[in-house]
Amino acid sequence: MLSATVLTRRDELVAALDAARERGARVGLVPTMGALHGGHLSLVRRAAAENTTVAVTVYVNPLQFGDPGDLERYPRDLDRDVEMASAAGADLVFAPEAEQMWPEPPATSVHVTGLSERWEGEVRPGHFDGVATIVTKLLGLAGRCLAYFGEKDFQQLAVVRRLVTDLSLPVGIVGCPVVRYPDGLALSSRNAHLSAEERAVAPRLYAALLAGRRAVEDDAVTDPGEVDGAMAAVLASEPRFSTDYAAVVRPDDLSPAAVVAGQVRLLAAVRLGDVRLVDNLPATSPHPEAARSRSEDG
Amino acid sequence: MLSATVLTRRDELVAALDAARERGARVGLVPTMGALHGGHLSLVRRAAAENTTVAVTVYVNPLQFGDPGDLERYPRDLDRDVEMASAAGADLVFAPEAEQMWPEPPATSVHVTGLSERWEGEVRPGHFDGVATIVTKLLGLAGRCLAYFGEKDFQQLAVVRRLVTDLSLPVGIVGCPVVRYPDGLALSSRNAHLSAEERAVAPRLYAALLAGRRAVEDDAVTDPGEVDGAMAAVLASEPRFSTDYAAVVRPDDLSPAAVVAGQVRLLAAVRLGDVRLVDNLPATSPHPEAARSRSEDG
Numbered sequence: 001m002l003s004a005t006v007l008t009r010r011d012e013l014v015a016a017l018d019a020a021r022e023r024g025a026r027v028g029l030v031p032t033m034g035a036l037h038g039g040h041l042s043l044v045r046r047a048a049a050e051n052t053t054v055a056v057t058v059y060v061n062p063l064q065f066g067d068p069g070d071l072e073r074y075p076r077d078l079d080r081d082v083e084m085a086s087a088a089g090a091d092l093v094f095a096p097e098a099e100q101m102w103p104e105p106p107a108t109s110v111h112v113t114g115l116s117e118r119w120e121g122e123v124r125p126g127h128f129d130g131v132a133t134i135v136t137k138l139l140g141l142a143g144r145c146l147a148y149f150g151e152k153d154f155q156q157l158a159v160v161r162r163l164v165t166d167l168s169l170p171v172g173i174v175g176c177p178v179v180r181y182p183d184g185l186a187l188s189s190r191n192a193h194l195s196a197e198e199r200a201v202a203p204r205l206y207a208a209l210l211a212g213r214r215a216v217e218d219d220a221v222t223d224p225g226e227v228d229g230a231m232a233a234v235l236a237s238e239p240r241f242s243t244d245y246a247a248v249v250r251p252d253d254l255s256p257a258a259v260v261a262g263q264v265r266l267l268a269a270v271r272l273g274d275v276r277l278v279d280n281l282p283a284t285s286p287h288p289e290a291a292r293s294r295s296e297d298g
Numbered sequence: 299m300l301s302a303t304v305l306t307r308r309d310e311l312v313a314a315l316d317a318a319r320e321r322g323a324r325v326g327l328v329p330t331m332g333a334l335h336g337g338h339l340s341l342v343r344r345a346a347a348e349n350t351t352v353a354v355t356v357y358v359n360p361l362q363f364g365d366p367g368d369l370e371r372y373p374r375d376l377d378r379d380v381e382m383a384s385a386a387g388a389d390l391v392f393a394p395e396a397e398q399m400w401p402e403p404p405a406t407s408v409h410v411t412g413l414s415e416r417w418e419g420e421v422r423p424g425h426f427d428g429v430a431t432i433v434t435k436l437l438g439l440a441g442r443c444l445a446y447f448g449e450k451d452f453q454q455l456a457v458v459r460r461l462v463t464d465l466s467l468p469v470g471i472v473g474c475p476v477v478r479y480p481d482g483l484a485l486s487s488r489n490a491h492l493s494a495e496e497r498a499v500a501p502r503l504y505a506a507l508l509a510g511r512r513a514v515e516d517d518a519v520t521d522p523g524e525v526d527g528a529m530a531a532v533l534a535s536e537p538r539f540s541t542d543y544a545a546v547v548r549p550d551d552l553s554p555a556a557v558v559a560g561q562v563r564l565l566a567a568v569r570l571g572d573v574r575l576v577d578n579l580p581a582t583s584p585h586p587e588a589a590r591s592r593s594e595d596g
Contacts, residue, residue: 010466107413108430108464112406132406136434137465143441166406167431168308169438253405 004056004086004093006078010101013055013094013141020053027053027145029171030090031138034058035075035189039179041088043148046176048089051146055092056085057138059101063109064130075189101137110136112159112166118254119267120155120278123244128159135160136167144170152178152186154265154280158254178279180206186279193275201238202277205270208234208246209281212266216248216283224248224257231268244269244276251282262289302354302384302391304376308399311353311392311439318351325351325443327469328388329436332356333373333487337477339386341446344474346387349444353390354383355436357399361407362428373487399435408434410457410464416552417565418453418576421542426457433458434465442468450476450484452563452578456552476577478504484577491573499536500575503568506532506544507579510564514546514581522546522555529566542567542574549580560587 007013017027028047032040040056047054058081065071082093109129115121116128139147149157157175164171179187184206185199194202212231215221221230224247231246246268248257257264262285269278305311315325326345330338338354345352356379363369380391407427413419414426437445447455455473462471477485482504483497492500510529513519519528522545529544544566546555555562560583567576 014468102464106464108408108410108461110406110408110434110465114405133465140438140465140467143468163406166400166404167408167435167438170312170441 002086004082004090006082006093006095008094008096008100010096010141013092014143016092017053017055017143017145021144025053026051027055027142029138029142029145029147030054030056030085031135031147031149032056032058032081033060033074033189034078034081034095035192036081036084037179037187037189039150039152039187041084042179043150043176044085044088044090046174047146047148050174053092054090055094055142056081056090057094057096058085059094059096059134059138061101061130061134062098063102063106063133064127066124066126073193075192101134106133109133110163110167112162114255115155115159115162115253118155119245119247119249120269123269123276128156131156132159132163136163136169139164139169139171142171146172146174148174148176150178151175151280152188153278154267155254158252162253178281184210186277188277190275190277193273195273198240198273198275201240202272204234204238204241205268205277205279206281208232208268209266209279212246212248212268213281213283216260216264216266216285220286222260222285222287224260227260227266231266235268235270240272241270242272244271248283259287261285261287300384302380302388304380304391304393306392306394306398308394308439311355311390311394312441314390315351315353315441315443319442323350325349325353325440327436327440327443327445328352328354328383329433329445329447330354330356330379331358331372331487332376332379332393333490334379334382335477335485335487337448337450337485339382340477341448341474342383342386342388344472345444345446348472351390352388353392353440354379354388355392355394356383357392357394357432357436359399359428359432360396361400361404361431362425364422364424371491373490399432404431407431408461408465410460412553413453413457413460413551416453417543417545417547418567421567421574426454429454430457430461434461434467437462437467437469440469444470444472446472446474448476449473449578450486451576452565453552456550460551476579482508484575486575488573488575491571493571496538496571496573499538500570502532502536502539503566503575503577504579506530506566507564507577510544510546510566511579511581514558514562514564514583518584520558520583520585522558525558525564529564533566533568538570539568540570542569546581557585558583559585 028051326349
């Protein structure tokens with residue numbers, strides 16, 4: 001089997017993608033923090049189907065970790081990542097050393113106001129600044145391309161879409177559906193830290209989102225508090241869960257829905273032992289979207 | 299005389315510069331807020347000498363104005379700007395309407411910490427975030443190029459250099475010397491707002507910088523307070539001046555010099571009537587630079 005070419009220097013990545021575009025290639029980019037799983041691979045496969053040169057970046061970005069312990073224990077196995085990315089269709093794997101990305105701590109940060117402060121941003125202050133900064137840098141290095149992000153981190157996807165629009169980066173952002181185990185748990189690198197008992201109850205998070213979707217779609221609930229309550233009730237039924245949030249939101253800026261209508265997104269996050277589980281689900285209300293002034297997403 | 303092509307839409311600029319690069323052109327970019335004067339023209343001429351396609355952008359960026367009155371009275375005359383830019387060697391003038399640049403107020407901002415808070419940043423809170431955000435956007439639109447900025451706004455130049463490094467933008471930043479009237483006053487769009495009396499005393503700002511340079515170069519002063527004092531004394535001798543700052547700083551991050559040694563920069567800003575005058579000058583101390591850990595500039 002052909003293996004992807006591994007690049008470790010920024011100038012190698014820039015030169016390789018410039019050369020590919022000069023040959024007429026269409027470049028697909030899949031930014032990851034490694035520890036690849038089926039969710040990432042679905043992005044790589046889609047990028048390979050839609051482009052002629054696919055680059056996967058593997059970089060555990062310290063800027064987006066508030067907790068040094070979380071950064072330290074983040075799983076790393078580059079050989080395995082390269083093998084999996086290659087099998088899924090990657091041509092290049094960019095795996096820079098830390099000093100390649102930030103030879104010194106960056107003074108520059110990119111902030112997406114509003115979107116970055118809610119939900120995950122409230123639980124993890126500064127997290128989305130770290131994400132926005134590294135993504136702006138990776139997209140700057142990659143140049144004109146399509147970049148693939150999972151809907152699993154739906155708020156991250158919204159932040160990235162917004163900064164690309166606001167900064168006019170020459171990149172198309174492609175959001176890809178969450179990949180789940182048969183029992184509904186979303187694939188995530190952090191699942192590796194769950195004990196067997198925790199793993200057994202983790203799918204209750206998805207069950208809560210399904211309860212929210214039933215409230216929106218089947219029961220045609222218009223009161224967002226009622227939808228949030230339906231999700232919260234399922235989460236509260238699992239004593240190992242400590243709920244961070246469960247909310248029905250507008251799919252573009254993730255602000256709380258004033259009235260449940262049109263396309264909405266259900267967001268939920270819980271702590272389970274030492275692990276945070278974050279998940280989301282789209283839902284479509286039978287009530288037409290009347291009071292919304294704009295919708296970019298969903 | 300050939301006139302530059304005027305573009306008003308972002309996609310036109312992107313297409314024109316992509317096409318130029320595909321033809322093998324080297325692209326030079328001169329971002330301006332219009333009201334072109336000899337300082338800008340020196341940038342355009344240098345860009346024309348070093349590149350095959352030169353684009354001048356004319357956009358009065360509302361993000362970098364704290365004071366709405368200042369934004370409103372900022373001089374605008376596009377026909378004159380196009381004529382002057384063309385004569386200096388511009389091939390393209392990008393003059394977008396506000397809704398082309400920010401169809402809605404951007405949620406995204408770029409911040410360069412440290413550098414942005416000092417000197418001008420202290421007097422004009424948020425100013426450099428507005429600069430960093432629009433420059434990141436303009437450089438994103440322009441793509442691979444050399445971008446020309448005047449040393450007149452030395453702190454702006456330092457902010458731009460830093461964000462380009464931190465975000466790995468595919469752009470080379472070229473700083474160009476301040477252009478002055480024979481009496482020493484630096485060319486600036488804001489000089490138009492000076493009364494005849496104010497215009498007559500304005501060159502005292504340059505005189506203060508020269509006094510600072512004499513202290514550094516001729517008197518070999520090592521105490522930064524003494525250099526600052528030499529400049530402050532000249533500024534205080536002009537009763538119409540109200541001094542915002544006068545300081546000898548490190549040329550890379552514009553932090554106050556601990557000891558005057560090696561390459562330094564002299565910064566000063568005063569208010570004169572309703573106008574702020576900002577200027578700077580490089581200086582080289584006869585004392586070798588021993589205590590400095592790094593220097594990117596100067």
